[in-house]
Amino acid sequence: EIVLTQSPATLSLSPGERATLSCRASQSVSSYLAWYQQKPGQAPRLLISDASNRATGIPARFSGSGSGTDFTLTISSLEPEDFAVYYCQQRTNWPPTFGGGTKVEIK
Amino acid sequence: EVQLLESGGGLVQPGGSLRLSCAASGFTFSTYAMSWVRQAPGKGLEWVSAISSSGDRTYYADSVKGRFTISRDNSKNTVYLQMTSLRADDTAVYLCAKSSLGDRCSSSGSCYGDYWGQGTLVTVSS
Numbered sequence: 306e307i308v309l310t311q312s313p314a315t316l317s318l319s320p321g322e323r324a325t326l327s328c329r330a331s332q333s334v335s336s337y338l339a340w341y342q343q344k345p346g347q348a349p350r351l352l353i354s355d356a357s358n359r360a361t362g363i364p365a366r367f368s369g370s371g372s373g374t375d376f377t378l379t380i381s382s383l384e385p386e387d388f389a390v391y392y393c394q395q396r397t398n399w400p401p402t403f404g405g406g407t408k409v410e411i412k
Numbered sequence: 413e414v415q416l417l418e419s420g421g422g423l424v425q426p427g428g429s430l431r432l433s434c435a436a437s438g439f440t441f442s443t444y445a446m447s448w449v450r451q452a453p454g455k456g457l458e459w460v461s462a463i464s465s466s467g468d469r470t471y472y473a474d475s476v477k478g479r480f481t482i483s484r485d486n487s488k489n490t491v492y493l494q495m496t497s498l499r500a501d502d503t504a505v506y507l508c509a510k511s512s513l514g515d516r517c518s519s520s521g522s523c524y525g526d527y528w529g530q531g532t533l534v535t536v537s538s
């Protein structure tokens with residue numbers, strides 16, 4: 306099973322700042338990595354698939370990069386609605402696995 | 413508009429059984445792989461099971477293999493999760509997810525979820 310490690314666990318930032326979230330895989334997942342946003346009491350929302358492809362309706366301030374074992378989600382300028390928990394997920398093989406999450410909180 | 417509505421959760425004793433349902437609408441259900449993902453209270457996400465569009469391929473996490481069975485009824489646009497021999501560590505919100513890749517991920521079972529239901533809570537406790 307592929308283990309995904311996200312860092313940092315918590316990111317304290319102010320609206321308007323840039324957020325950089327990291328996801329590292331225990332072995333190569335090629336580009337088969339997605340990012341999700343989850344707010345309390347809500348289902349996950351797909352942001353990015355295949356490392357860098359924004360999902361339908363996702364604002365351009367969200368971008369993903371990386372391949373192999375190291376991936377980054379960047380939020381270029383935080384909006385109030387972006388404060389949430391973010392998960393990465395790989396689909397290279399079964400089972401799909403998620404990282405432990407990064408909480409982006411208001412500083 | 414894509415909608416996924418889970419039902420069937422509740423309180424069950426250890427060793428008991430439950431059947432979860434996920435009713436889908438707003439897309440051609442029979443052409444998409446579907447999955448169940450769970451989230452224990454205050455914890456992260458765990459992919460539990462997946463099923464191909466036709467139902468001929470199913471996949472299970474090791475933690476539920478032999479206890480859970482995924483199935484679907486394409487005539488009813490519904491995917492099911494039959495859960496038996498439930499344990500306390502099965503306590504979680506169970507969410508169904510639609511594959512973002514149609515059925516193209518069915519060969520491995522590993523998909524992305526582009527639409528999710530709100531989930532149904534399963535509590536295993538005596």
